[in-house]
Every structure is written in C-alpha cells, then in structure tokens.
Amino acid sequence: MATDTTRLQGEIVENPEKKMLNIEQLLKSFLQSLIFEHKNKETPTSRNKKEQ
Amino acid sequence: MPIRGGNFKKKMRCLVIQLTQFGDALQSLMALRAAKLLYSNLEIHFLVKNSFSEAAKKIPWIQKVINLPTDELLEPLLSGESNPQEVINEITQWVIPLTETTWDFVVNWSYSESSSYLTALIPARVKLGYSRSPDVNFSSVDGWSNYIQAIIQGGSKQNIHLTDILTTQLLTALQIHMGEPADNGDSPLTSKNFFELKSTDQDILSSEPVTKNSQNAMTHVMWEELSSRKWIGIQLPKTTEKDHLWSIKNWAKLASLILKNNQDCHIVLLGQSTDQNTENAFLSDLQKEISDAHLFKRLVSLVGKTDFNLWASVVGRCHWVLAENTAVIHLASVLGTRVMTFSTSHLNWLEKGPYGNGHYIIASNQENQLIHPEVTYSIWSYAMNEWSHQRKHSLLEHLTRSGWGEYVESIQVYRSKIRNTQEGGGVKYEFQLDRPFLMDDWVAIVTGHIARAWYCGWVPPIGLELSRLMINPQLMKNLRELKKSSDVLLKICEEACKTALTLKSKSTRLRSEKIMNLGDQEELKALRRKLIELEELIDRLGKTHFPLLAFAKMSKVLMQNIRNVTTSNLGHECAESYQFLTEGIKILRDWITYTLSLAKPTSVRESPLKEIHPT
Numbered sequence: 001m002a003t004d005t006t007r008l009q010g011e012i013v014e015n016p017e018k019k020m021l022n023i024e025q026l027l028k029s030f031l032q033s034l035i036f037e038h039k040n041k042e043t044p045t046s047r048n049k050k051e052q
Numbered sequence: 053m054p055i056r057g058g059n060f061k062k063k064m065r066c067l068v069i070q071l072t073q074f075g076d077a078l079q080s081l082m083a084l085r086a087a088k089l090l091y092s093n094l095e096i097h098f099l100v101k102n103s104f105s106e107a108a109k110k111i112p113w114i115q116k117v118i119n120l121p122t123d124e125l126l127e128p129l130l131s132g133e134s135n136p137q138e139v140i141n142e143i144t145q146w147v148i149p150l151t152e153t154t155w156d157f158v159v160n161w162s163y164s165e166s167s168s169y170l171t172a173l174i175p176a177r178v179k180l181g182y183s184r185s186p187d188v189n190f191s192s193v194d195g196w197s198n199y200i201q202a203i204i205q206g207g208s209k210q211n212i213h214l215t216d217i218l219t220t221q222l223l224t225a226l227q228i229h230m231g232e233p234a235d236n237g238d239s240p241l242t243s244k245n246f247f248e249l250k251s252t253d254q255d256i257l258s259s260e261p262v263t264k265n266s267q268n269a270m271t272h273v274m275w276e277e278l279s280s281r282k283w284i285g286i287q288l289p290k291t292t293e294k295d296h297l298w299s300i301k302n303w304a305k306l307a308s309l310i311l312k313n314n315q316d317c318h319i320v321l322l323g324q325s326t327d328q329n330t331e332n333a334f335l336s337d338l339q340k341e342i343s344d345a346h347l348f349k350r351l352v353s354l355v356g357k358t359d360f361n362l363w364a365s366v367v368g369r370c371h372w373v374l375a376e377n378t379a380v381i382h383l384a385s386v387l388g389t390r391v392m393t394f395s396t397s398h399l400n401w402l403e404k405g406p407y408g409n410g411h412y413i414i415a416s417n418q419e420n421q422l423i424h425p426e427v428t429y430s431i432w433s434y435a436m437n438e439w440s441h442q443r444k445h446s447l448l449e450h451l452t453r454s455g456w457g458e459y460v461e462s463i464q465v466y467r468s469k470i471r472n473t474q475e476g477g478g479v480k481y482e483f484q485l486d487r488p489f490l491m492d493d494w495v496a497i498v499t500g501h502i503a504r505a506w507y508c509g510w511v512p513p514i515g516l517e518l519s520r521l522m523i524n525p526q527l528m529k530n531l532r533e534l535k536k537s538s539d540v541l542l543k544i545c546e547e548a549c550k551t552a553l554t555l556k557s558k559s560t561r562l563r564s565e566k567i568m569n570l571g572d573q574e575e576l577k578a579l580r581r582k583l584i585e586l587e588e589l590i591d592r593l594g595k596t597h598f599p600l601l602a603f604a605k606m607s608k609v610l611m612q613n614i615r616n617v618t619t620s621n622l623g624h625e626c627a628e629s630y631q632f633l634t635e636g637i638k639i640l641r642d643w644i645t646y647t648l649s650l651a652k653p654t655s656v657r658e659s660p661l662k663e664i665h666p667t
Contacts, residue, residue: 007632008221008507009228011183011193016154016175023173025188027140027147030169037166038126 061093064230066157067150067174069099069181071120071167075379075404076214077104078386080161081111081246082407083218088113090233091226099150106360110247118150150174157225161218163200165190180225191613195507196221198609203499204403206605208598209492210499211402216478220508244368246386281318284310285367285389287375288323288330288355298376298394298423300330304337305425306374306432311347313433318350320366322380325356372436381406392432394423401466402496407479410438411468417487421462430454431465447484460485476504476512489522491530495599498643502602502636514639515646523651535644537597541590542637545603548586549630555579556623565619576619583626587611599640603633 013019068084070077077100084096098108099118108117125142128134151174160171160181168191172184182201185191192201196217203210204217227233286307289298307319323331331353342348354366367373367380368387375381381391384406391406395415405413412435416423434441434450447465451457466481497517504511558576562568568576587607594604610629614622 005228007195007198008224009194010157010178010180010225011191012178013176016177019175020186021172021184022186022188026169026173026184027143028136029188030166030173031136031140031143033164033166033169034122035126035129037164038122038130 063093063095064091064156065095065097065153066159067097067099067118067155067176069158069160069162069167069171070104071099071101071122071162071164071170073379074104074107075382078107078379078382079215079404079407080218081386082215083222085113085246086219087222087226090223091230092234094226094230107247107364110360110364112248121146147173157229159222163197163205178225178229180221185615191615192609193613194221194225196224198606198613199503199507202605202609203503203602206601206609208499208602208605209496210503210602211480211496212500212503213405213407213479214403215407224507244388246368246388247364282314282316283318283320283366283370285320285322285370285373285375285380285384287373287378287380288321288327288334289376290324290327290330290378298425300333301337302423302425302428304334304341306429307334307338307351308341308347309425309429310432311342311350313429314436317371318352320370321351321353321355322358322363322366323355327355331355372432374432377401377404381411385411390435392428392435395466402481405466405479405481406468408468409470410435412484413466413468413481415464415466417462417464423463424456424459427451427456427459427463430456435467448486474512475516480517488524489527491527491599494527494531494643494647495602498599498640499602501643502639505639506632506636514642515650518647518650520650523647528648528651531644531647534597534599535641535648537593537600538637538641538644541593541600541603542634542641544586544589544593545630545634545637548583548590549627549634551579551582551586552623552626552630554623555583556620556627559619559623579623603637606636607633 066087068080070080072080084098088094088096095115096113097116097118098111098114099120100108101120101122105117105119108114125139125146129136129139147170155174155176156178158171158174158176158179158181160167160179160183163182165182168182168184171179171181172188180194181192181197183191183193192198200217202208204214223233286303288300288303310317310319321331321334335353338348338351354362358366364383364387367384367389370384370389372390372392373380373384374392376394381393384391385408388408391411393401393406393411393413395401395405395413401413401415405411412431414423414428414431430451431447434447448457448460451460463485464487465484467484468479468481470479471477501511501514555576558572558579559565562572590607591604594601607629610632611626614625614629
C-alpha cells in the first residue's frame with residue numbers, strides 16, 4: 001500500500017506567526033485542563049481515556 | 053511549505069512537549085535518541101514537568117530543558133491564594149519566550165487535552181501530536197496521533213510499543229521535511245552512558261549494608277568494590293499505591309532466595325524517601341527468612357537516599373532490576389539493564405512494557421491470583437543463566453525440574469525481543485510457556501499490521517508471527533463470526549465512500565454552495581443524512597464486535613479531524629477517510645482468510661521408505 005505522506009507529515013502552518021488564534025480562549029482552556037489533569041493525575045496515554 | 057532537502061544542513065529547532073509521567077517521558081527519550089543519531093543538526097528542546105526536569109538535564113544531546121512549573125502555578129489557585137486571572141497572567145509570562153521565534157518542529161508527545169492548547173499557542177512550521185485549530189477545536193494533526201487517539205486511548209488491542217510508535221512518527225516526519233537521514237541506523241539506542249551522570253561516590257559511601265542485628269550501623273563499602281559486584285536491583289513498590297500485585301513479604305522471600313542461592317549476587321534496594329515504612333517491613337520480613345547474618349552483608353539499601361544521579365547510576369550498574377511496573381523499568385531499559393517485572397490485567401505491557409532484548413514479564417492468568425515468590429525466583433534464575441544454557445531447554449522444563457511445573461497453568465511469562473528489520477522492526481514479547489492463543493492476541497497482531505500498512509507503507513508478510521500450533525477451536529469460531537461482521541463493515545465503508553464521492557461531485561457542480569434550488573438542497577441533505585446513518589452503523593458494529601472497535605474509533609477520529617467544511621471538500625475528505633478504512637478492513641479479511649486456512653488439514657508426504665518398499 002502506498003503511504004499517503006500527507007497523513008504523516010503533521011500540520012504544516014504556512015505563516016505560523018499569522019495564524020489567527022483565540023489566544024485568550026487557549027490560555028483559559030489550557031489552565032482549566034491543567035487543573036483537571038492535576039486533580040485526576042491523568043496519564044495522557046492511559047487507555048479508555050475520555051474522548052476528546 | 054515543507055522544509056525540504058536544501059535546508060538539511062541547517063540547524064533545525066525542535067520543541068518536544070512531554071508533560072506525561074516519569075515513565076512515559078523516559079520512553080520517549082529512546083525515540084529522540086534515534087532522531088538525534090540520524091539528524092545531528094536537530095536541536096532538541098525538551099518541555100517537561102518538574103518531576104522529569106532533573107533527569108532531562110542529564111542528557112547531553114538535549115539542547116535545553118524547559119520546565120512547566122505545574123505545582124507552582126496550580127497550588128496557589130487550588131488553595132485559594134490566587135485567582136484564575138492571576139494564574140493566566142503567570143502562564144502568559146511563561147509562554148511568551150516559547151513564542152518569540154517560530155520553531156521548525158513542535159512535537160507534542162503528551163497526548164493530553166492541556167498539551168493540545170499549549171501546542172496551539174506555540175508557533176511552528178510543522179506540528180505533530182495533539183493541537184487545536186484556529187477555532188479552538190481539538191485537532192490530531194498526523195496519522196500516528198490519530199492512531200494513538202483512536203486505538204490506544206480508544207481501548208482497542210494492538211501490539212506496537214509506544215516507543216516504536218513515537219520513533220516511527222518522528223523519523224517519518226523528519227524524513228518528509230528534512231530529507232534522507234545520515235546513515236547511522238545501527239547505532240545502539242540504549243546505553244549505560246545514556247545520561248551524563250556526575251560521580252556519586254560520596255552518596256554511595258555514606259550508605260551502608262544491612263546486618264541482621266542492626267539495619268543501619270554497618271561497615272563502609274568501597275565504591276570500587278561495590279561497582280564490580282553483580283548487583284540485582286529491587287525497586288520497592290510505592291507505599292502510596294494500594295493495588296500491589298505482590299506483597300512486601302513476597303519481595304522479601306524473593307530477595308532471600310536470590311541471596312541464599314547465588315553467592316556472587318548482591319542486592320540493592322531502591323525506593324523513595326516516602327517508602328521507608330515499606331523498607332522497614334521488607335527488612336523485617338527478610339530477617340524472618342534468613343538465619344545466616346552473613347547473607348545480609350550482600351544487601352545494601354538506598355531507599356530514600358538516591359537523587360536522580362545516583363538512582364540512574366545504580367540502575368545502570370545493576371545486572372537486573374526487579375520491579376512492579378514503575379518508572380524504573382523504563383529507566384533500566386534506557387540504560388540497557390535487564391528487567392523482570394509483573395503484569396496486572398489492566399496494564400498493557402505490549403505498549404508500555406520494558407523495551408529492548410531479554411526482559412521478562414510475569415503475568416498471572418487470573419485476576420488477583422498469587423504468583424509464588426519461589427516460582428518467580430525459578431523464572432529469574434532461568435533468565436539469569438541464559439548465557440550458560442543458551443535457552444536449549446525451555447522455561448517449562450526448567451520449572452518442571454525445579455518442582456514448580458504444576459504452577460505453569462496459572463501464569464504466563466513473556467520475553468522481549470527486538471524484531472529484525474525484515475520482520476518489521478520494533479519490540480515484541482514472546483510467550484515462554486504454552487498457553488491458548490486468544491482472540492485478543494490475534495487482534496493485537498492484526499491491528500499492529502494494519503497500522504504499519506497505513507503509516508509505514510511496508511509490512512511483513514501476513515501471518516509471519518502466526519503458526520499452525522497457535523490455532524485452536526475457539527479462535528476459529530471467533531474468526532468465522534468476525535468474517536461475517538467484517539464483510540458487513542466493508543460493505544458499509546464502500547457505500548459510505550461512494551456516497552461521499554457523490555456528495556463531492558454534486559456539490560462541485562453547483563454554482564454556489566450557499567444559493568441553490570430546493571431540489572439540489574434536498575439531494576445534498578439526503579446524502580449527508582445517509583453518511584451520518586452509515587457512520588452510526590459503523591459505530592454500532594464496533595460496539596458489538598470488539599475486533600472492529602478499532603475501525604469504529606478510527607472512523608470517528610478521522611471525521612473529527614476534517615477541517616475544510618465546504619460541502620465538496622467534506623465529501624472529498626470523507627471519501628478519503630472511508631477509503632483509508634476500507635484498505636484496513638481488507639487487510640483484516642486477508643488475515644482472517646489466512647488464519648482459517650491454517651486450520652485446514654494438509655497432506656503429509658509419505659515416508660520415502662514406503663516408496664522403496666511398497667507394501
């Protein structure tokens with residue numbers, strides 16, 4: 001089977017600095033998920049992890 | 053744009069985000085080591101939690117270790133001393149230096165929700181792992197990350213070790229973006245000198261061997277003498293963990309058997325400062341087992357006395373490390389020290405077992421069943437003496453001769469082995485005792501094979517690790533059932549692919565996707581509805597036939613990652629995803645056909661003697 005390299009190369013960002021992101025939302029969500037993982041001592045690669 | 057060959061000599065800055073537990077972080081080091089050996093111009097920056105930063109700083113080929121101070125950030129918030137906005141401000145200050153220049157690569161190996169937000173915040177030309185799209189939706193940005201999300205975190209059986217997944221993922225991406233690597237593929241990935249450790253003689257000299265009468269007042273032991281001995285490391289289980297596979301009494305019994313029967317072996321006890329109660333219990337139990345005080349002179353306890361330097365130094369000098377599944381088994385793997393460990397039913401050691409050649413895993417066949425320390429000792433002594441018996445007699449024969457033959461029904465023993473490249477590479481775990489080959493085992497092998505076909509482009513022949521001897525009636529029965537359900541799944545995926553292509557062609561022909569006549573609108577709606585129904589059917593099949601769960605989960609992940617939401621692009625990407633699943637299901641069916649064929653009777657050649665002397 002020929003491998004489709006686009007599936008493997010990862011996300012390529014044409015102009016990374018100009019990628020429009022909701023920074024505030026990302027920071028807030030980062031903190032919330034850090035707290036959740038800290039409290040639950042979640043192992044990221046653990047099996048049966050709740051779906052994203 | 054992909055970073056290609058012309059820039060190959062240029063220094064490439066790669067940020068690896070590894071916010072996992074200590075053991076997982078250690079596993080990823082082997083993948084990074086492989087990348088650094090092949091791409092010397094790769095400058096690796098390692099973003100880790102506090103608990104791993106001390107260890108990471110000892111690795112000479114890591115350019116910089118960046119520490120995420122989770123406890124310092126979160127504790128004041130959790131105790132009410134600071135508010136969320138203050139913490140967000142602190143995080144912002146911490147993140148800013150990471151965002152000042154664009155990275156060539158950001159590799160997120162944490163596979164957690166929090167790390168996906170962090171990855172999105174950091175600018176990079178190429179990203180691997182979990183991230184977030186501009187609309188802050190979850191995004192798994194490469195094939196192997198889809199596999200981790202769908203198969204490993206989704207609870208399907210598969211047999212590719214996490215270290216192999218990370219290595220293949222990174223090396224493939226580097227090859228695509230940086231070109232062919234330098235020819236250094238045979239360099240060893242594990243080494244006693246993996247970490248750059250400072251001399252810790254002073255620490256060792258202050259530790260003392262244990263005697264029967266006094267556990268702490270001993271004569272000093274010279275370092276040179278210490279390091280030249282044959283050391284067996286025992287990492288005591290953590291006091292804080294409730295579910296121990298083995299009691300302290302069993303560990304003490306095992307240690308006593310090693311000391312009594314192996315005059316040349318010395319034991320070093322390892323553990324954290326919080327494990328001192330366990331240490332006391334161990335020594336007390338050991339005293340009950342050993343009447344000869346001289347034997348205690350061959351035991352040193354470093355429980356609570358080791359920083360990372362000393363811990364790694366001792367583990368690296370040990371011939372064997374015996375432990376439950378804790379970080380030490382990964383540390384020993386990295387340092388090339390052999391490991392014997394125990395498996396619990398909820399642990400998937402196929403993915404997270406000790407990496408390398410010659411490690412042993414002992415598993416109980418039944419939940420909560422005791423593995424006798426005497427049996428464990430017998431297995432260890434077989435493993436320890438492999439160099440002399442060359443495994444010419446089996447473990448079963450060894451256990452039977454030692455008087456433990458009756459216990460082989462209740463346990464299973466696996467030995468790790470690195471496959472050669474013709475067999476697909478990576479670590480595998482071979483059965484050392486006969487046991488029925490179960491459907492789970494079969495599914496794990498086949499899923500691993502499908503993953504290699506999906507993401508490596510090359511696979512070993514079907515059935516390479518399967519033999520006629522493994523086939524049993526229950527497996528045959530399960531496979532016949534699976535054949536029927538996989539036929540159904542294949543038809544659904546083919547139908548979904550066809551529907552998605554129709555959606556694409558219909559919407560491409562429209563002048564606008566926003567303004568269209570009612571007939572076209574209804575037609576597109578019906579096609580979308582049909583795709584949703586087919587997706588639900590895949591989901592239902594996965595839930596009722598566990599070997600198909602991997603496809604159902606993968607389907608969800610692929611759909612979730614579809615970005616271009618114009619109807620024609622949606623149709624195109626859906627069709628590609630169903631084509632991808634179809635290729636995997638066809639491999640599954642080939643495996644079913646091949647395995648069922650192994651059960652068919654074959655003609656046996658008549659004895660040549662009969663031909664000479666016909667009756």
